[in-house]
Amino acid sequence: MPAPAQSFEELASRYEPVIGLEVHAQLLTRTKLFCGCANRFGAPPNTLVCPVCLGLPGALPVLNRRAVSLALRAALATGSTVHPVSVFERKNYFYPDLPKGYQISQYEKPLATGGFVAITGADGGEKRVRLARIHMEEDAGKLLHEGFPWSGEKSGVDLNRAGVPLIEIVSEPDLHGPEEAHAYLTALRGVLLYAGVSDCNMEEGSLRCDANVSVRPWGTEALSTRAEIKNLNSFRNVARAVEHEIARQVALVESGGEVVQETRLWNAERGETAPMRSKEDAHDYRYFPEPDLPPLVVSSEWVEESRASLPELPAERRRRFATEYALPGYDAGVLTQERDVAEYFEAAARASGNAKAVSNWVMTEVLRKLKELGGGLASCPIGPAALAGLVRLIDEGTISGKIAKDVFERMWATGEEAAAIVGREGLTQLSDESALEAVVAEVVAGSPDQAASYRGGKSAALGWFVGQVMRRTGGRANPQRVNALLRKALGGDS
Numbered sequence: 001m002p003a004p005a006q007s008f009e010e011l012a013s014r015y016e017p018v019i020g021l022e023v024h025a026q027l028l029t030r031t032k033l034f035c036g037c038a039n040r041f042g043a044p045p046n047t048l049v050c051p052v053c054l055g056l057p058g059a060l061p062v063l064n065r066r067a068v069s070l071a072l073r074a075a076l077a078t079g080s081t082v083h084p085v086s087v088f089e090r091k092n093y094f095y096p097d098l099p100k101g102y103q104i105s106q107y108e109k110p111l112a113t114g115g116f117v118a119i120t121g122a123d124g125g126e127k128r129v130r131l132a133r134i135h136m137e138e139d140a141g142k143l144l145h146e147g148f149p150w151s152g153e154k155s156g157v158d159l160n161r162a163g164v165p166l167i168e169i170v171s172e173p174d175l176h177g178p179e180e181a182h183a184y185l186t187a188l189r190g191v192l193l194y195a196g197v198s199d200c201n202m203e204e205g206s207l208r209c210d211a212n213v214s215v216r217p218w219g220t221e222a223l224s225t226r227a228e229i230k231n232l233n234s235f236r237n238v239a240r241a242v243e244h245e246i247a248r249q250v251a252l253v254e255s256g257g258e259v260v261q262e263t264r265l266w267n268a269e270r271g272e273t274a275p276m277r278s279k280e281d282a283h284d285y286r287y288f289p290e291p292d293l294p295p296l297v298v299s300s301e302w303v304e305e306s307r308a309s310l311p312e313l314p315a316e317r318r319r320r321f322a323t324e325y326a327l328p329g330y331d332a333g334v335l336t337q338e339r340d341v342a343e344y345f346e347a348a349a350r351a352s353g354n355a356k357a358v359s360n361w362v363m364t365e366v367l368r369k370l371k372e373l374g375g376g377l378a379s380c381p382i383g384p385a386a387l388a389g390l391v392r393l394i395d396e397g398t399i400s401g402k403i404a405k406d407v408f409e410r411m412w413a414t415g416e417e418a419a420a421i422v423g424r425e426g427l428t429q430l431s432d433e434s435a436l437e438a439v440v441a442e443v444v445a446g447s448p449d450q451a452a453s454y455r456g457g458k459s460a461a462l463g464w465f466v467g468q469v470m471r472r473t474g475g476r477a478n479p480q481r482v483n484a485l486l487r488k489a490l491g492g493d494s
């Protein structure tokens with residue numbers, strides 16, 4: 001099919017995209033959902049298995065209470081209604097990574113329904129994306145297609161992941177573009193991380209997403225036939241795949257074709273989706289209640305205990321940061337995306353008394369260095385108190401903002417306090433006015449041509465002089481003072 005000639009914006013101006021996301025999140029349990037095998041990523045293939053998760057005949061599942069606790073937290077953190085009785089069912093299908101021939105999931109009676117995730121909508125206001133349901137299920141194993149000497153001829157099966165506890169979070173089709181899909185995933189991830197439900201590590205597959213996409217003429221309400229897109233392994237790829245799929249469907253409909261219900265695979269390298277299989281309906285799975293497990297009963301006490309143990313969640317914290325620390329909405333959003341970053345910011349802001357300065361340091365330098373390092377905040381060598389110390393040195397006028405950047409780099413490399421580095425290396429700002437005047441006089445006297453051109457009206461020459469003075473003082477001069485002294489020495493008043 002030829003590439004659509006029109007821009008995405010043009011296509012989306014005639015048709016409204018309708019998107020619902022299904023997110024699978026692995027729960028942060030020590031063991032699997034129905035057996036005692038470890039729930040751990042990266043072990044040698046088939047070393048974390050037992051008769052239950054291998055699906056051997058006669059083995060019986062026993063529900064992991066901790067997994068239910070975590071699923072409950074996810075439900076409550078999204079404002080969902082927890083049902084006192086939910087039912088595990090067998091979802092029957094054949095696949096080489098599913099030796100039992102069925103997956104234990106929930107279908108007619110899921111753990112929770114309703115609820116929402118708040119995102120910032122296109123108009124800048126808060127938009128609530130409704131959740132249809134949150135249910136519990138077990139993960140399947142994994143096929144290994146590469147990495148072995150025999151990989152060219154056959155595939156391997158690793159069942160370490162079989163039986164790992166998951167929740168599936170199904171949104172209503174409330175999303176209307178790739179940006180909203182991205183915003184929803186970011187917000188949902190924040191909630192799951194804050195609530196301690198999942199580590200949401202997409203590289204390790206602990207957060208996975210499928211997208212249901214359809215388009216309809218603007219102003220109509222009925223949902224059109226949708227395609228389900230799989231193989232979305234990053235938030236960026238979700239947005240790209242959704243955008244591509246919307247364009248494909250609009251082009252198809254406008255050329256007289258019809259969208260068929262099917263599952264499509266996203267190919268990140270080619271930047272397109274391709275058909276994988278015709279989409280099965282629920283009745284193809286022949287769901288029936290799992291005879292080896294009683295219905296899951298969750299008491300109201302358990303629900304209330306879970307609710308009480310939830311921490312402050314991202315949306316709430318974002319609002320509090322904006323008011324309590326007078327931060328712009330953007331800052332509050334970035335700082336609250338991850339719980340440990342929010343806590344780091346808050347500790348440093350309190351210790352320094354200058355929240356906006358701390359916010360700038362965290363959003364730029366700290367997060368940039370962590371990204372370079374490829375690690376989380378736990379690997380940050382500068383603690384919040386140390387960052388506050390650096391900010392205080394700037395606020396007191398002890399060091400210039402320029403020097404502070406160097407000091408920050410040294411703190412990062414050595415773990416030393418800012419004051420120790422500044423004291424030892426004599427980096428304090430030159431506040432001795434006469435010493436500064438002497439340097440200024442020297443620079444002006446040494447460059448008569450530049451001085452003449454400044455006096456002749458070329459005011460940009462002043463910047464050159466400022467640079468010279470900063471260089472001679474090793475960046476320790478206060479730029480505002482240097483500016484003032486230079487104007488005086490050059491005799492101009494521009």
Ligand SMILES: [Zn+2]
Pocket residue numbers: 032035036037048049050051052053054163
């Ligand atoms: Zn097992």
